[in-house]
Amino acid sequence: MKIKSYFNFKNYKILFLNLTVAAIAILWFIPTLALLISSFRNQNEIYSSGWWNFLIDSRSFTFDNYKSVILHKGIGTAFVNSLIITGPAVLLTVLLSAMAAFPLAFLKINGSRIIILTIVALQAVPIQITLIPVLKMLNSLGLGGSFPAVWLAHTAYGIPFSVYLLRNFFISVPFSLIEAAMIDGANRAHIFFKIVLPLSLPAIASLAIFQFLWVWNDLLVALAYLGGSENVAPLTVKMASMKGSLESGWHIMAASAFISMVLPLAIFLFFQRYFISGITAGAVKQ
Amino acid sequence: MNKNIKHLQKGHDVKKIEPRTYLWLLPAFALIFFFIILPSVETVFISLHKKQNTSVKSLKDAIIKAIERTGGVKPSGRSRLDKCGQYGPAIEEICSGLQLDPAAAGISGENTVQEAAEIIAAAAESGDGKKSAFAPVENYRETFSDPQTVVALKNNLLWIVLFTFATVAGGLVLAALFETVRWSAAARTLVFMPMALSFVAAGIIWAFIFDHNPAVGTVNALMKSAHAIIYGAGAAYEAKAFLADPQTVNYALIIAGIWMWTGFCVVIFTAALRAVPREIIEAAVIDGANPLQIFFHIKMPSIRPALMLVSTTMLINVLKIFDIVYSVTGGGPFGSSEVLATRMYRSAFIEGSYEQASAIAVVLLLATVPLAIINCRGGITAE
Amino acid sequence: MRFLTSIVMVLLILTISAVPAHCRINIIGTWGGVELDNFLKVCEASSVEVSFETTRDLDAIIETRAGGGNLPDAAIIPNPSKVRDLAKRGIIKPLAFLNKEEMINKYSKKWTDMGCFAGKIYCVFYKVTNKSLIWYNPGQFSALGLKAPVNWNELVSLSDKISSKGTPAWSIGADIGWPLTDWIENIIAKNYGGEFYQSWVDHDIAWTHADIKNAFNIWGQIVDKDRNLYGKRSGTLAETFQKASFAVFKQPPEAMMYCGADFMGGIISEGVSGLKPGINISFFAFPAAAESKTSPIVVGADAIVLFRQGAEAEKLVKFLTSAQAHKIWAGRGGFISHNKDVDLNVYPDELSKKSARMVCESDDIVFDASDMMPPAVGNRGGFWDACKRYLKNPQDLDKILEDMEKLAKQHY
Known part of the structure; x- marks a missing residue:
């Protein structure tokens, strides 16, 4: 029934709903993403450049933070x-x-x-x-x-x-x-x-x-x-x-x-x- | 035929109540009695009493005054470090006022005036000296005439309006919206994720997001880019210190709070929406109802208990909102983001006034009574 | 029913297995990370088994557990005002097993008196902080032909000289406010002397006293100029003290000087990579007032207090007063000792040695005022915010000091 009613929607409606949900989900995720990315960066990078820089240049990727916590x-x-x-x-x-x-x-x-x-x-x-x-x-x-x-x-x-x-x-x-x-x-x-x-x-x-x-x-x-x-x-x-x-x-x-x-x-x-x-x-x- | 049926019926025809029914409630109530109800009663009691505070500084001042009056040696500028042997009468006068025996308290002529004041204060604070007097309004008056508490009260009102509305309405809309896509579980997880983070982590996140430096702070970076697009790349951008500006800090914190708590509302609304009997929806679809009609005419009425539940929980939650404020700004700058719970915490643990903290807690508790009454009514009719 | 029974069984087993061993002593404090590791090494050397509880809400946890009656054995407390308060209320116990004369010999009368309440020793200071330092990059200074100032007027003209060339002279992180209090404390101590400072701390003189007002205005010679501050006033008020300190040591530097305690050294080298002590990171002493002969230095210190007496706790506290205990941590870095028997050679790096020398050689020390005043006056909402308010708007000074005086009257 659920599946059926899903297909009853017009295609553009489905697209619109999907996009809206995606936009909201991404918006909600950004702060967490910022922290997630920061957890893979060196301390001095975290303090000097925004997390989004990591998306462009990820050379500074490090597991050290996780290592020091786990160990x-x-x-x-x-x-x-x-x-x-x-x-x-x-x-x-x-x-x-x-x-x-x-x-x-x-x-x-x-x-x-x-x-x-x-x-x-x-x-x-x-x-x-x-x-x-x-x-x-x-x-x-x-x-x-x-x-x-x-x-x-x-x-x-x-x-x-x-x-x-x-x-x-x-x-x-x-x-x-x-x-x-x-x-x-x-x-x-x-x-x-x-x-x-x-x-x-x-x-x-x-x-x-x-x-x-x-x-x-x-x-x-x-x-x-x-x-x-x-x-x-x-x-x-x-x-x-x-x-x-x-x-x-x-x-x-x-x-x-x-x-x-x-x-x-x-x-x-x-x-x-x-x-x-x-x-x-x-x-x-x- | 079966005696159980009678008691299971909610109808008014049943008059006999089986005592055994209360056994179901007993364990839960025993726990909340000892962990919440008794402490609350004690809190009310404390808030109605005023404890005597013995200040070393005022004792010292009193001793020095008494020295002048009892005609002792004129105290020098550094009299607090004078040996108090020469000031016997003055010390005795202060002690007798507090019903203390100087010798028994351990004051000797070798002690300095400062030390004598400290000994007297310690003696007065211990044992019998630690009296508290009944003062039903004193703590409330003091607490709520404190400008910082007034700011906290105002901020709490702002939180109540914005936070409750955004989380409840937003949660409902998101829960319904997510049900329309196939990957609803994934979307819900993303919105829920902030709830799973510790408050310490949330504190760090929002410090990142709202950092005043456009090189680090997300919002300032976005605003700077927008600024560059509108006014040209060369135009100077004045960075905003969202968390350091009393004008903006509350809104920034409320955004963080909404981010954390909307997931809670979404989860409960989803559970409620999913619990709407499928048969009814199917029937409506067959009758030709569109999704919006189904939502407003079928789903909404059947999730009324959940709506009541979420609104109440969010309202209560926002009344005692603490962690997000405490971990992001700690109530600053200049106490401008203080809320009642952080104010209470400071009163109790930093300023050492447990009585004033209790007064705030009692006010918080009283504020929920109307809510509780509405729930009581709503609960009975939501059948 | 079987479900319930099994739950109860599991709970019972867990309860029995969870009974803690009581052979060690429990200490509560704010130390964590490397400083905690170092402290535990010291405890190991004392052969007392220690279990340490770290908390960021020390005051709240102590108050709660004092009220509830399950305090640990000891605590490391960073503010003497709290020690005095706990002593007055009988929550901490006098350290009667320590000999006062001996303590005065090992340390000094001043340090010993600071740990006393009602004539009895209540705490032992361990791990001192020198708060009269100004951090800078010597390489940068010599490249620009600048040299460390020896008095306040030189500091002011140095600031003007640096700032006029474009780079702000100072980076200050004022989001919580306490780093600002170090400035005022230094200015008051150096301009008006230790005795005046102490009567200010004890509230024997009012906040509205002309000299207190003057101290703020002296500070204003530096902070009342936006160009002197990296990020200007608004940025300064929003910045954390940690991030502010990094600005001085970045390449290229965003500011030239940072006023902060000796522990900043560790924080800065964690946050900025490739720094070499003495080469591109160092400090000079907070300069004396121009006309003053003595120049007291402002110190802070953590103190150990006992909630409960016992042979093991006594053994540990006695050990912490010994030169050996000081040498162990001092040798591991990030620690300054005020023990007279600790040789300056134990310090592993030049900067600690330099800071320790200042503390040991100064015959005139004053204790951080914000830590000595009642917390409601000395901390957030009080002195911290007063400094922030002045930084934000120096014209408000009279009102700020009136508010402080009102607050002090309430809480002393």
Whole structure:
């Protein structure tokens, strides 16, 4: 159907749309391209001539910036630490938020309005202001400086947005589907895992992507709750230590930006395919 | 027949609510209770109190004044370095005012006036001396009469208007537009990419783009070429320092913010657009609807929850916008690009006024209440 | 359910495996890159195991973790004002194991007093910065028949002479503002002496004092002329201090002099290739005021403080006060020592040696004022911006100083 309607367009329309999209995509990509090119240039070139000169004269191409980042001592540990932090934090966020959004979207509960109101308002709480009280609590629980502390923190900070996002997506799942399952005698867990989650895959995929990015790129929560000592420091903390305190270090920062971007981007590309599933993929016809 | 059905129905006929339902909410709420709600309550509490600050400088001045008054030796110009043994009565007077025992605090005659002031200040700050008094408006008044906070407030308003509109409208248009080409995944990836970059990297990128030197800065290079084309190659071009000029810095930052966040809107809108049941669209196509009609009459109504979601998220996000400002300009030049969140950060961690920072945080929180209420209503009707 | 159980299992395993080892001491600071490598080498020599956390938001992280109660063992802090603040609030511990007399002998009374609060030593300075330098290209200077000035008036006429020939005399990067404060600090110290400087730092004299105003006007003799500045006023205000310094050493040079601390040497040689110390990169001392006999130099220094006392931390701090610890880093470059027992021959290059000699031989040093004042007064929004505002519009001087005085009254 999609393909068919695509060909229903007049040719010039297709051309026009393609060109427009291409123009926008290129415009959006230029800043990233500037950084990407700079990551392959020497420091003194970056500071003295614009990145576009590289397109004309690329003799100064160098891998040195990447080499110095990749060969940096402890970068492997930092990468693993980032994974250890991000993986569970994302899983927990998605699971707990979906569980909370489920009754908010489908079940009748007291005070659901107040709960939604709270969830929306809580998104505005600046993380910086929660740091000290949370840290006190974590220390009294003996969790200060441990991975569970950051998992819980990232999950908690992600929940208001995630519950809100998932609930708004869940309510567009046709209620008749759930009703039908109920009549077949399915329990709630079954409905949640077998109907609501699969039908909301696009939303869950986008949530997973965002949560992954935010946790992966986080510096503040890691430094405050985990500390930056080598055995626990994630990639962001490690990369911040690669340049001297007073150097601008653009060349190193550019290369490290792309190295740390590889995984989030791969996650994005991987999850993007779930955008086409969701309701349309369901075999159920109403 | 099945008790579950009743509770699953959103209709008004169901009256009994099963307590077990709340178990689904429990883990998430337990977490946000400890990590967000409690800290927020504490923040409100802090913002309503005023902590006593003991300044070494004012203690020193007070000691020197007391020396003059108690008729001690007339202090010399460098009296701060005088041994305070000779000024016993003056020191005692200051200490008794603060309910401190000079000897217990550790002041000896060998200490200089400066040191004595420092010892008294340290003693007053520790333990019982660290009192905070209830002052419900003090922090708010001080914070929002500070010209820098006023600038931050104005900038936040500018951000709210421009950033929210551009990201939400732009995101929707791009998401819909991308669906019309075959390589939508690739286009979406390019628009999404800025989100995957760290803020440090984004800071560097925009420093490159907006650099005042036309040899390095992209925008200035483009403008210089345009200038040369319009006025001839010889005409002198006056480079613009976008990030160093209070007139332009906010717009430059907002552009950077839009660049980073539009990808977010595109992704959510795409997910929503893709979730529109295909059958309905097919039916409309058969009825002869054109793509624009389908978009406005079929897709738009069914993505209303997503529209509400994205607008709300962007509004909240822009209320507490921090990273992009912090990493590109740090609030400069002259505090002209400061926003509420960066102002709060400076208050708390640089100026050492946690109370004023709390006041800003509370205002941020209150600003979302209308939004939350709208959502509550919108959420219920979006069925 | 099996899915959930397996997640819980994985989390548990990770938790157990993540329990950190507590046998080493944790230090937090802003050092990174080569300076961090060098510092870790020094720690190795002390046989204390050190784990270093680098952060660009030192103040915020210290405040947060102090409030939350999980501070590391120690910190390297670049501004004494923060040290005093932390000492006053009892967050850092006095270094009671150090003998004051001994410290005075090894360093000087002035350096020791600077690390004291309420009569007790709270920090040990390690890694000094000489901020009374002006960088230039000696090859370029001799080719043009110019020579380094010995007093302020000569500097002013030298600037005019250079600029009148077309190349701006100065490149200044003022986007954040602190490099500008070095100018004012030097001018105040050299014109009005160390004692006046200290009362200015302590806010015992007002910002509106005639001599402070005069110091800005003296600076104006150079910066109040657009042709003296590479990129003029507007470009100067938009430029970073790092990029500004490169302009002097490029071929052909875009400016002839750059006022900046000794650490600029490392930054410049990273950013401009092919520089040889003494041949085409060097510095001369920030010149004395014409009529003044003494010429105090402005220094900055990083300081180590302890949040928690312990045998290992004590061992490290003691080691850092020793000449040996200073020699190790000094020998690796990018480090100036103020320890009297460190021989000038340990420095690997002429420029470090020259800068170290200035610091050691000067009997009159003053500490960077912007780092000594309360941060709200001395840093962004305060002194940094005051200098920028003056550079932007010297006519505003009275208003600028009034604003500074207001700010100081609030924060001292």
